[in-house]
Amino acid sequence: MKPKAAxxxxxxxxxxSRKEIVAILxxxxxxITFVGSRDTVRYFNRLGKRIFPRxxxxxxxxxxxxxxxxxxxxxxxxxxxxxxxxxDSAEFWINMKNRLVHIRYFAVRDSKGRYLGCLEVTQDIxxxxxxxxxxxxx
Amino acid sequence: MKPKAAxxxxxxxxxxSRKEIVAILxxxxxxITFVGSRDTVRYFNRLGKRIFPRxxxxxxxxxxxxxxxxxxxxxxxxxxxxxxxxxDSAEFWINMKNRLVHIRYFAVRDSKGRYLGCLEVTQDIxxxxxxxxxxxxx
Numbered sequence: 001m002k003p004k005a006a007x008x009x010x011x012x013x014x015x016x017s018r019k020e021i022v023a024i025l026x027x028x029x030x031x032i033t034f035v036g037s038r039d040t041v042r043y044f045n046r047l048g049k050r051i052f053p054r055x056x057x058x059x060x061x062x063x064x065x066x067x068x069x070x071x072x073x074x075x076x077x078x079x080x081x082x083x084x085x086x087x088d089s090a091e092f093w094i095n096m097k098n099r100l101v102h103i104r105y106f107a108v109r110d111s112k113g114r115y116l117g118c119l120e121v122t123q124d125i126x127x128x129x130x131x132x133x134x135x136x137x138x
Numbered sequence: 139m140k141p142k143a144a145x146x147x148x149x150x151x152x153x154x155s156r157k158e159i160v161a162i163l164x165x166x167x168x169x170i171t172f173v174g175s176r177d178t179v180r181y182f183n184r185l186g187k188r189i190f191p192r193x194x195x196x197x198x199x200x201x202x203x204x205x206x207x208x209x210x211x212x213x214x215x216x217x218x219x220x221x222x223x224x225x226d227s228a229e230f231w232i233n234m235k236n237r238l239v240h241i242r243y244f245a246v247r248d249s250k251g252r253y254l255g256c257l258e259v260t261q262d263i264x265x266x267x268x269x270x271x272x273x274x275x276x
Contacts, residue, residue: 013194016180021159027245042154044151059151102269106165128263133231137212137241138212
């Protein structure tokens with residue numbers, strides 16, 4: 001018997017099932033966390049495989065409660081810049097256990113430019129920095 | 139009047155609206171294309187902003203028709219390795235107009251390890267390669 005086709009979610013440049021979306025986000029070669037327009041953590045990928053581990057307990061938490069108090073002014077400055085439209089990204093990079101970790105924040109907006117939230121993207125760039133020359137498919 | 143809350147799609151480590159999923163995928167600092175388990179293109183992000191441009195016309199096309207014939211054996215080898223479980227990724231890097239472009243393919247599997255498709259990830263790593271030292275949030 002042919003299995004019933006999974007319900008497709010329309011994404012404007014294609015359509016995917018819920019299961020495919022989950023698996024694609026987890027297959028990305030970077031860790032993401034999404035904080036919604038009300039500053040609460042709404043989603044993260046790569047459970048159990050992250051550079052900075054998270055558990056489901058973080059979902060719903062105010063982003064202001066996810067940072068040490070001394071970094072809060074900078075966090076608030078970035079978020080308010082995103083919210084007002086003054087800025088679209090912020091980036092940092094740190095050494096951690098001999099790895100170079102690139103941490104970026106991006107404003108997430110809908111097609112009309114309305115602020116939907118902030119995407120944190122964390123990527124171990126240690127190996128990427130070593131790439132030289134070319135390695136082509138052919 | 140308070141706007142009606144958008145329907146949430148459960149993603150195991152959080153829940154997002156359809157609109158948020160679209161905007162998050164488009165905010166990623168890399169271009170992705172997803173080819174499903176039947177080798178057809180199902181989704182791509184960053185319409186109009188990609189390193190290798192695509193249009194909606196590619197949706198539904200067989201991946202075998204997206205490559206020049208001479209690279210097809212290599213494409214088929216990667217896909218069949220993903221399908222059989224023998225391999226999980228493949229990577230290439232090329233110079234293009236003085237940019238270094240990193241092209242990776244990842245097997246996408248569900249939680250039971252079943253093959254859902256192949257994710258192509260293309261990233262301009264020119265600026266990342268220049269990062270030195272640290273730039274911390276504090």
